Amino acid sequence: MNTQVLPVNDQSIALAAELLQKGELVALPTETVYGIAADARNGEAVKKIFEAKGRPQDNPLIVHIYGMEMLKGIVSEVPARAYKLAEAFWPGPLTMVMPRGAEVSDVTCAGLDTVGVRMPSHPVVQAVIKASGVAFAAPSANLSGKPSPTNAQDTLVDMDGRLPLILDGGESAVGVESTVVAVTGEHPMLLRPGYVTKEQMEAVLGEEVFVSPAILEKLKDGEVARSPGMKYKHYAPKAQVTILRGDFAKYKAYVAQHTAPGVWALCFDGEGAQLPVPFIEYGKNHDGVTQAHHLFTALRDLDKHGAETVYARCPEQDGVSMAVYNRLIRAAAFRVIEL
Numbered sequence: 001m002n003t004q005v006l007p008v009n010d011q012s013i014a015l016a017a018e019l020l021q022k023g024e025l026v027a028l029p030t031e032t033v034y035g036i037a038a039d040a041r042n043g044e045a046v047k048k049i050f051e052a053k054g055r056p057q058d059n060p061l062i063v064h065i066y067g068m069e070m071l072k073g074i075v076s077e078v079p080a081r082a083y084k085l086a087e088a089f090w091p092g093p094l095t096m097v098m099p100r101g102a103e104v105s106d107v108t109c110a111g112l113d114t115v116g117v118r119m120p121s122h123p124v125v126q127a128v129i130k131a132s133g134v135a136f137a138a139p140s141a142n143l144s145g146k147p148s149p150t151n152a153q154d155t156l157v158d159m160d161g162r163l164p165l166i167l168d169g170g171e172s173a174v175g176v177e178s179t180v181v182a183v184t185g186e187h188p189m190l191l192r193p194g195y196v197t198k199e200q201m202e203a204v205l206g207e208e209v210f211v212s213p214a215i216l217e218k219l220k221d222g223e224v225a226r227s228p229g230m231k232y233k234h235y236a237p238k239a240q241v242t243i244l245r246g247d248f249a250k251y252k253a254y255v256a257q258h259t260a261p262g263v264w265a266l267c268f269d270g271e272g273a274q275l276p277v278p279f280i281e282y283g284k285n286h287d288g289v290t291q292a293h294h295l296f297t298a299l300r301d302l303d304k305h306g307a308e309t310v311y312a313r314c315p316e317q318d319g320v321s322m323a324v325y326n327r328l329i330r331a332a333a334f335r336v337i338e339l
Helices: 010-021 043-053 080-089 123-132 152-159 198-205 248-256 288-304 321-331
Strands: 004-007 026-029 034-039 062-064 094-099 114-118 165-168 179-182 189-192 240-245 263-267 279-281 309-313 336-338
Touching (some): 004 010, 010 123, 010 165, 026 123, 026 152, 240 321, 248 263, 288 321
Parallel strands (some): 062 114, 094 179, 240 336, 263 309
Antiparallel strands (some): 026 034, 179 189
């Protein structure tokens, strides 16, 4: 298959819409990361996403909509919490898990009785949904397990020959996938952290948002993944990543004791020049927003440089930093050393 990469204009949006209506795949930018879209109601089309990514089929996908009216048939019920959160954060990088509607494909939901839905704010996604009339399922546009792409070039590296079209809409603004929150049940439950934080949602809802243990640790054997990003080793470069938890002085001392060919540091802005190994910086210390924006590009750059062993500075675990830590601990396959 020949994969076209086209700039965003009226013609390429019309082509993307036509492909989605025909049951084909399109990769396109969102405000979070680049995604692979297929008609969420068309099970055969959605299967092509799993094939293109090499993604396990028990890993559910998120449905993207434009306008609350598109929820009809996608969900069977819109809980009161969902209306509150939608008013505050939609369109934007928030996915809500709600009772599944009759029209969404079983393949999209990995057989679950719930479905994750979000209303993205990126103008390209909005234009494609409006032009096609298609509510589409869309995971990140990477090979399964690799870091998510935040630009068209990195998308092409993974998806060349696997789908017909990539729309090039420049760099994604946020840099990590959407926050996922379940709004059913007795308490709202954070399933995947992102740019919309636990604290922000609590302020809107006026109640505590519980945090799934699977955000910071592995799912237990037999436990069902209710959201993308919960179950498998994710976001990983080819190198073996280990997170070092401690202040910079301890981090620097540890790295100095473990220098060898192929060893790289993944550190915060301004720290790399003080280290005895090659380095990539991925944002400011104590600043989850800049770390989120740069993390996946930094992980992909480690591959480009041929890094074999990576020692990563540990981000904090609140606000947007929780999302960074969640992605990094999976990239490290839960390898963390307390310094």
